[in-house]
Amino acid sequence: MKIGLYVLSIVCLLLIGCGDEKDSTPLVETTNKNQKPAITSKAIEDFDYTDYALSPESEEALANWEKYQELAIQIGYLKKADLSFFNGEIEDLKKFIDQFKTETPKQLLTNSIISRTAILETMLLKLNENLTLENIDxxxxxxxxxELLVAFSNLNYQINKKLESDIFNEIQPE
Known part of the structure; x- marks a missing residue:
């Protein structure tokens, strides 16, 4: 009788232990590699911000500031959703920023323009970080x-304002 009880206990344990097995592998969410990128020229065009352009006087004054001209070209590419300059190596971007700041014309070294340049630097580095990290939404x-487009536009506004102020200060009353 004891043997029958042991056999019955073993059979019950086997039946309970071998019940419905659920798949223990975790579900892995697959991403569609063919999804359209969210950063498109259409999405960038839809931004609501005031885009200041340089005045003719400012363009003339900044004609020799090569790093500004290069950044303006890259911002133009950014508006067309070309992110290649902004998602490159961080060292290259930092080198560009340092040259940008050191080559700033002396007449533009005012507190307002220096602060806009610092904000622009921050936004450049932030954009680079967000573009190079894969887990960013x-x-x-x-x-x-x-934010980068707004920072660049505000820099243009401050440059225009400074150079316009310089022109008005040169005018002597009769």
Whole structure:
């Protein structure tokens, strides 16, 4: 009788232990590699901000500032969703920023323009970081693009304002 009880206990344990097995492998969310990138020229065009352009006097004054001209070209590419300059190596970007700041014309070394340059530097580095990290949401990447465009536009505004002020100060009353 004891043997029958042991056999019955073993059979019950086997039945309980071998019940419905659920798949223990975790579900892995697959991403579609063919998804359209969220950073498109259309998405960038839809940003709501005031885009200041340089005045003719400012363009003339900045004609020899090579790093500004290069940045303006890259911002133009950014508006067309070409991110190649901004998602490159951080060392190259930092080198560009340092040259940008050191080559600033002396007449533009005012507190307002220096602060706009610092903000522009921050936004450049933030955009680079957000573009190079894979786990950053596309909405945050777009926000970083917008912030950089706003920072560049504000720099243009301050440059225009400074050079316009210089012109008005040169005018002597009769």
């Amino acid at each position: 596309d909405k945050l990447k777009l926000l970083s693009v917008r």
